[in-house]
Amino acid sequence: DAKTTQPPSMDCAEGRAANLPCNHSTISGNEYVYWYRQIHSQGPQYIIHGLKNNETNEMASLIITEDRKSSTLILPHATLRDTAVYYCIVRVGGNTPLVFGKGTRLSVIA
Amino acid sequence: GAGVSQSPRYKVAKRGQDVALRCDPISGHVSLFWYQQALGQGPEFLTYFQNEAQLDKSGLPSDRFFAERPEGSVSTLKIQRTQQEDSAVYLCASSLGALGVNTEAFFGQGTRLTVV
Numbered sequence: 001d002a003k004t005t006q007p008p009s010m011d012c013a014e015g016r017a018a019n020l021p022c023n024h025s026t027i028s029g030n031e032y033v034y035w036y037r038q039i040h041s042q043g044p045q046y047i048i049h050g051l052k053n054n055e056t057n058e059m060a061s062l063i064i065t066e067d068r069k070s071s072t073l074i075l076p077h078a079t080l081r082d083t084a085v086y087y088c089i090v091r092v093g094g095n096t097p098l099v100f101g102k103g104t105r106l107s108v109i110a
Numbered sequence: 111g112a113g114v115s116q117s118p119r120y121k122v123a124k125r126g127q128d129v130a131l132r133c134d135p136i137s138g139h140v141s142l143f144w145y146q147q148a149l150g151q152g153p154e155f156l157t158y159f160q161n162e163a164q165l166d167k168s169g170l171p172s173d174r175f176f177a178e179r180p181e182g183s184v185s186t187l188k189i190q191r192t193q194q195e196d197s198a199v200y201l202c203a204s205s206l207g208a209l210g211v212n213t214e215a216f217f218g219q220g221t222r223l224t225v226v
Contacts, residue, residue, distance in 0.1 A: 002152075034214075043114070043201050043217030044153065087152060097143055097166065098203075098215060100152030 002101030003027065004088045009105040012082075018075040020104050022088030025069040033064060034091055034098065035073045037084040044087065044100075047073065078108045112136065114218035116202050122224045123192045131187045131221045135204030142185050143215065144177055145201040153201050159185060192225045199223075 005023040012018040024033065034049040048055055048062045050071075055062045061074040075082055087103040115134040123129050135142050141160055145153035146169075156175065158166040161182035170177070174192075179185040189196055199220040207213035 041219075043203070043219050045217070046214035049214070085152075097155040097158055097169075098153075099155065100145075102152050 002099050003090050004101055006086075006088055006101060006104045008102065009107070011107050011109055012075075012078045014080060014108055014110050015077055018078040018082065018106060018108070020073040020075075020086050020088075020106065021070065022073070023070045024088070024090050027068050027090050028092075031090045031092055033062065033068075033071050034089040035060070035062065036087045036089065036098070036100075037082075038087070038103070039081075039084040044098075047086075049091075078106075080108050080110060082106065083108045114202055114204055114216050116200075116218035116221050118221060119219065120222050120224075122226060125193060125225055126191050127225075128188065128190045129192055129223065131189075131200050131223070133185045133187070133202030133204075133218060135183065135185070135202070136206075136216055137183075139204035139206050139216075141205045141207055141215075142179060143203045143205075144185070144187050145203065146171075147199045147201055147220070149198075156187070156200075189223075192223075194225050197223055197225045 032049050035047040036044040038044045050062045064071045085103040085105050087100050117132045143158050144156040147153040155169040157177045159179040174190045176188045199222050201220045203215040203217045205213050205215040
């Protein structure tokens with residue numbers, strides 16, 4: 001079973017920041033927080049991951065609370081192409097399976 | 111190409127038929143995963159290979175499902191005597207990471223299997 005809880009859906013206006021929350025209150029000390037997204041009819045795509053520090057890359061920022069029980073994925077300037085299902089996953093390492101929940105369906109609206 | 115390649119993209123099988131789905135991972139990737147995704151659901155883990163060794167097959171739903179990766183690169187997922195509930199998208203992913211190494215997984219576009 002997925003160890004994360006996400007809202008089923010969210011809307012965001014094009015050009016605005018999209019903030020996607022995730023609860024992972026039972027996360028273990030050696031588990032990372034991963035974010036993937038799945039655009040319609042494609043395979044999931046890696047976005048970002050982190051352990052306890054905030055992370056940023058060219059796609060997004062990941063903010064992890066100090067107690068590590070929740071996190072937020074930030075897409076700073078959402079575009080229509082960011083419309084997708086976003087999955088928050090906790091995982092020990094690169095050789096362990098990703099356990100997907102139902103994710104958050106983000107709709108970016110013009 | 112540089113990504114994970116799956117074939118065929120679409121497969122229609124009659125109930126009771128055997129099917130074989132192919133995955134070409136990214137060259138040099140140690141880990142390979144198979145997932146099953148039903149309509150409207152998130153992907154569900156089926157099985158995991160590290161090189162040619164199948165280290166985890168806990169997600170395979172029945173003994174009709176079989177996966178192999180004999181030379182540690184290309185993998186095949188075989189489903190025997192297909193049933194309607196096998197209809198789903200089958201996703202393959204590979205990652206460079208081996209035990210203890212934390213790396214991202216790259217997914218193929220999947221094979222959509224429809225059993226009629």
